[in-house]
Amino acid sequence: MNPNQIAASTACAPNHTLDDAVALLTRTGFPGIELLAFEGARHSQGDLPGRWLHDAPAVDLTALREKLSAFSFVTSHAPFIEVRLFAFNPGIRAETRRQLEGCIVGTSALGGTATVLHANTKPFYSLEETWTEMVTTFRELADVGASHGVRVCVETMYPPTVEQFARLVHEVAHPHFGACLDVGHVAWTVPNELRGTADGVRLYNDNLETLCRLLGPKLFHTHLHDVRQRDWRDHRLCGTGCLDYPRLMGTLTEIGYNGPLTLELEEPEVEGALRRGRVYLRELVGEPGLPPAD
Numbered sequence: 529m530n531p532n533q534i535a536a537s538t539a540c541a542p543n544h545t546l547d548d549a550v551a552l553l554t555r556t557g558f559p560g561i562e563l564l565a566f567e568g569a570r571h572s573q574g575d576l577p578g579r580w581l582h583d584a585p586a587v588d589l590t591a592l593r594e595k596l597s598a599f600s601f602v603t604s605h606a607p608f609i610e611v612r613l614f615a616f617n618p619g620i621r622a623e624t625r626r627q628l629e630g631c632i633v634g635t636s637a638l639g640g641t642a643t644v645l646h647a648n649t650k651p652f653y654s655l656e657e658t659w660t661e662m663v664t665t666f667r668e669l670a671d672v673g674a675s676h677g678v679r680v681c682v683e684t685m686y687p688p689t690v691e692q693f694a695r696l697v698h699e700v701a702h703p704h705f706g707a708c709l710d711v712g713h714v715a716w717t718v719p720n721e722l723r724g725t726a727d728g729v730r731l732y733n734d735n736l737e738t739l740c741r742l743l744g745p746k747l748f749h750t751h752l753h754d755v756r757q758r759d760w761r762d763h764r765l766c767g768t769g770c771l772d773y774p775r776l777m778g779t780l781t782e783i784g785y786n787g788p789l790t791l792e793l794e795e796p797e798v799e800g801a802l803r804r805g806r807v808y809l810r811e812l813v814g815e816p817g818l819p820p821a822d
Contacts, residue, residue: 529777529780529781529785529786529789529813529814530813530814531559531809531810531813531814532559532600533559533560533786533787533788533789533813534558534559534560534788534789534790534791534806534809534810534813535558535559535560535561535562535599535601535603535788535789535790535791536553536556536558536560536561536562536790536791536792536793536802536805536806537561537562537563537564537605537751537790537791537792537793538550538553538561538562538563538564538576538577538578539562539564539571539576539605539792539793539794540553540791540792540793540794540795540798540801540802541553541577541798541802542570542571542573542574542575542576542577542794542798543573543574543575544577544798545577546577546578546579547595548577549577550595550596552798552799552802553599553802554598554599556799556802556803556806557806558599558791558802558806559599559600559601560599560600560601560602560603560788560790561596561599561601561602561603562602562603562604562605562644562788562790562792563578563579563581563596563602563603563604563605563638563640564576564577564578564579564604564605565578565579565580565581565582565604565605565606565607565631565634565635565643566578566579566580566605566606566607566609567579567580569609571763571794572794573794573795573796573798578605579592581604581630581631581633581634581635581637581638582607582626582627582628582629582630582631582633582634583630584634586637589634589637589638590637592638593637593638593639596638596639597639601640601641601788602635602638602639602640602641603635603640603641603642603643603644603749603788603790604631604634604635604638604640604642604643604644605643605644605645606627606628606631606632606643606644606645606646607624607627607628607631608645608646608683611623611624611627611628612624612648612650613625613628613645613646613647613648613665614647614648614649614650614653614658614661614662614665615650615651616650616651616652616653625665628645628669629669629672631643631645632669632672632673632676632678632680633672633676635676635678636676636677636678640678641677641678641679642678642679642680642681642748642749642787642788643673643678643679643680643681644681644682644683644708644749644751645669645680645681645682645683646682646683646685646686647662647666647682647685647686647687647696648686649686655687655688655692659696662696663696663699663700666680666682666696666700666702666705667700667701667702667705669705670700670702670703670704670705671702671704673704673705674702674703674704678704679704679705679706679748679749680704680705680706681705681706681707681708681748681749682696682697682705682706682707682708683707683708683710683713683751684707684708684709684710684713684714684739685710685713685716688716688717689717690714690717690735690738690739690742691742693707693739694707694739694742694743694746697743697746698746705746706743706746706747706748706749707743707746707747707748707749708748708749708750708751709736709739709740709743709747709749709750709751710750710751710792711736711750711751711752711753711754711755711771711776712751712753712754712755712762712763713762714732714735714736714739715732715755715760715762717731717732717735718731718732718735723760724757724758724759724760729757729770732755732770732771733770733771733772733775733776736771736772736775736776736779737775737776737779740776740779740780740783740785741779741783743783744783745783745784747780747783747785747787748787749787749788749790750780750785750787750788750789750790751790751792752766752789752790752791752792752805752809753765753766753791753792753793753794754766754767754768754769754770754771754773755769755770755771756768756769756770757769757770762794763792763793763794763795764793764794764795765793765795765801765804765805765808766791766805766808766809767804767805767808773808773812774812777812777813789809789813791805791806791809793805
């Protein structure tokens, strides 16, 4: 791995306009950017900068592509709040599908290489009952991705266990479909009674390594942050929590991972956290001692 894989999500820059967030990530020296492909959302630190891609006019996408041209690579995070890809209500299901397919097409128009999306539980249905539908749907979305040169990456969250998640990714068996490892979401594979404990931390880091190895070449993307041990809170600055980053980076290197290393932070001191996170990742992938970006 190398520092040219490092990126940051616009989610790291709450209470910024999208233009200001893009300028901030440029100024702080990130080679890549992940664009939130939705608007109006917020997290604990404030409103999040993004842009709806599925309904964006071509002229707007052209203008946005120019604004992102300073980055070596662009990815997107598809809508995942208030949408349900798997639902028994056909209207909800169809609208979600429309937005996700439009996001893939919009990402391509920006020169993007990948979009991240989520699976979800289907209300009142078991995972087994939904399994075939999930595999078929993701293959169809990957077909859209292949037609537009965009990889489709399902993010760790659901299916809930390491083994189930890896099985889904492999069973889709499409060259344009793979996984996005959100490291903080893997913390939720630890049973409630172990969260915040030393045993829980060990299991968490073991599960991270196991998942990486199970996914192997189907690991296309990462979202990097940390988990605070005392309250099991994710999206903390890398290197400040209980995630064993040297071990994780060693595992990623061993499996030949060459995709984005994308920061996804939720910190109050936005620019400082971005700068420190970038330097920390850069040192882990082999360039220690480099000065921070101006």
